[in-house]
Amino acid sequence: MVKDLLARGLTRRRFLQVSAAAGALVAVGDRLVGGTLAQSPASSSNQEAEEKVFRAVCPSTSLCTATCPLLATVKDGRITHILNHPEYKCCVKGHSHRMTVYDPTRLKYPMVRVGERGEGKFKRISWDEAIDTYANKIKEVIGKYGNQAILWYPARGTGGLARAAAKQRLPNVLGGMVTTWGSLCIANKGPAAASVYGTQNSESDLHTIKDSNLAIIWGYGFADSNRRVDFAGEAMRILMDAKERGCRIVVIDPFFSQTAAKADQWIPIKPGTDGAMALAMANVIINGNLYNKEFVDRFVLGFDEFKAHVQQYTPEWAAKITGVPADVITNLAVEYATKQPAALFPGDGPSRAGHDPSQWVRACGALAALVGSVGKPGTNACSGMGFNKAISAPAALTAADKSKVTVKINECQIGDAILSGKAVQASGKTADVDIHMLIGTGASVINQAGDSNKIVKALKKLDYIIAVDLFMTPFAKYADLLLPATTIFEGNDCSFYGSAGHAIVYNEKCIEPMYECRSDLDIWAAVATKLGVGADYHADWKDVDWMRETLKAAAQSAPHLADVTIERLQKEHVVFVGPRPFIPFQEQVAGSKPFPTKSGKIELYSKDMEAQGLPALPTYLDDFENERHELAKKYPLAICTPH
Structure with missing residues (x-):
């Protein structure tokens, strides 16, 4: 990156000066006014005064x-x-986004398709024509087939506080559209955890291992993925600090990752066979009378059935399946x-590998319950x-009562x-759907939703497709109307991960929109106005208005958000909410509350x-494409990615 800066005429000395100025940002506090870093008398040259830090x-x-x-x-x-922020560091992905903003291949203006779907041939049109087309196609499809004929899909690219309610309100004020449920990333984890503990929010913050004697990191690449923490690199610092204090770190992973390299023990395992090892560990714990009898008697339902069930899952059996030696399984x-x-x-x-990997999630939850590793410092359920x-955007803000469409489509299907x-x-029930139009915002569905060939076949079947994105993605090539979106640096927004960590981070507008790009909010407001529902949609609201109203509404049911205002976020940049570290089920284990399952137990x-x-x-289900499958001789390799 330094080379790139030098190529643009910025000297190394100037780079260091600017870095130092940014490092002083925390110290100057409210001297940062309107995005401008106030200058001290010692740095009052014209060049210094022109530079702003946002x-x-x-x-x-x-x-x-x-x-x-x-x-x-x-x-x-x-x-x-x-x-970097002076206190919280970012990984290479964050630092690379300047290249995203100025990438010459960004979509620059509205376009309509002129070739076959998938060819990527488009012609430039005006925004007036684009908004007319967007609105008229919605009206046309609803008039011909009904609201349930449109799939409204604002995907991961539309995250952030500013759009949380807006992206739901527009289809609702029009009477509703088919939306999605589930997750492309963690579809199995949440429901599986809830089946054991009654809630998806069953995972402790990684910080809890400061009180652990042993930490088993099973399929998490903390050095590569930033999971279960607020900031990049934080997880590995937590692991190494715990290791220095005497916590033994064991990593179970098919490949020798950067995380495994720092562990006390690495246990390689064949992809998709994790459930076999977890159930074999349960066999050892139960048959060795090592389980926490007091905890099990008080908090666990179904122990006797589980005890009988795991007799079939011996370490010797699991060793043949997983490639992990029986003594390694037993010792762990x-x-x-x-x-x-x-x-x-x-x-x-x-949680994504094998046949129904939710069974592995449940098995891990059972292991924690067996040994009483729940609801206490140093544990994870x-x-x-x-x-x-x-x-989350409350129903009143999303106009949920105006939607008459109840059917949804799983993101993975x-x-x-x-x-x-x-x-x-x-x-679990099946509903009829008849989709004729897809509106995808930040949704590169072809290379994200699985089975790309099937997705392409489905896209070719539709009457009309609208795509809004930054680049000509595989999905964008199949659009009939293609619109250029802005990046987060071209507007105000606020980022957070809904169900992990504690940080909420404000983003102030750094630059004006590039080319003819427009924000999602501006596009939706224009479409709503064209369709005659501008007032009902709140087309006059700006990004800050949407954020302010969403926070106010969310705080009504979430006391920990009571003092989180848009003004506070603008002033502090980073705000933390909730207990740190988060360790679920402390009240249940203390005896003051039942577990949120139907039985009140695990x-x-x-x-x-x-x-x-x-x-x-x-249960371990082995009927998937592994080395024992009939296709193994023809396809002997298994793909294993760090995501």
Whole structure:
């Protein structure tokens, strides 16, 4: 990055001067006025006075559980470089976003398709024509097929506080559209955790391992992914600090990751077989009489059934499946049971691999329950979500009562739903759908939703597609109307990860919108006005108005947000909410509350899972494309990515 700055005429000395100025930002406090770093008498040259430092946030926070604040220096209306916040560091992704802003391949103006879908051939049009087309196509499809014929899909690219309510309100004030449910990333973790503990918010902050004797990091690449912390690099610092204090770190991962390299022990495992090892550990703990009998008797439902169930899962059996030696499985199980407090952190990777990986999540939750590693410092109950910031847009702000469309499509099954006309609902039931139009904002569905060929086939079936994005993504090439969006640096916003960490970070507008790009809010406001619902949609609200009203509404049901105002965020840049560290179920273990399951206990035997035709007890299912599958001889390799 320094080379890039030098190429643009910025000397190394000047780079260091600006870095020092940014480092002084915390010290100057409210001397930062309107994005301008107040100059001291010692630095009053014209060049210094022209440079401004803006408080920003990493745009990757829509996809990353970390929420890293940044400082953007701007001169002559152009971002000169991105700096770390003096206290909280950002990874390379955050620093690279200056290149995103000025990438020459960004979409620059509205366009309509002139070639075949997928060819990527478009012609330039005006914004007036674009908004007319957007609005008229909505009116046309609703008039011909009804509101339920439009799939409204503002995806990960539309994260942030400014759009939280707005992206839901527009379709609702029009009578509703089909929306999505579920998650492309963690579809299994939440429901699986809830089946055992009654809530998805069952995972402790990683900070809890400061009180652990043992930390098992299972499928989490903390050195690569910034999971379960607020800022980049924080997880590895926490791990190393705990290690220095005597906490033994064990990493279970198919490949020797950077995280594994820093551990006391690395246990390689065959992808997708994690459930076999977890259940074998349960076998060892139960048969060795190492489980916490007092905790199990008081808080656990279904122990007897689980005890009988895991007899089949011996360490010797698991060794053949997982590639992990039986003695390694046994020793780790014994250590986990006898070195409490210990924290088992089941990660995202194994929750996506194999046949129904939710069974592995449930098995890990069962392990914690067996040894009583729940609700106390140094422990972790299950894989799932962390602290729930509860910054969601209330029904009144999203105009939910105006929507008459109740059907949704699972994010992972968009292609299936369009092609088959059937959509599985969150309840497990199946509903009929008949999608003719897709409006995707920040939604590169082809390379994100799985089975790209099926998605392409589905897109070709639709009557009309609108895409709003920064670049010509694979999905954008299939659009009939393609609109250029702004980056986070071109407007005001506020970033947070809803169910993990504690940071809320404000982003002030650093530069004017590039080219002819418009923000999602401006586009939606124009479309609402064109369709005659501008007042009902609040088309006159700006980004700061949407943020202020969303925070006010959310605070009514979330006391920890009571003192979080837009003015405070603008002043402090980074605001923390909730208990730190978050350790779920402390009140339950203390005896003051039941667990939020139907029985009020930790449920190893789940009647809800059984009612859906799923195993009532955590079960290893081996029928997936592994080395024992009939296709293994032809396709012997398994892809394993760090996401």
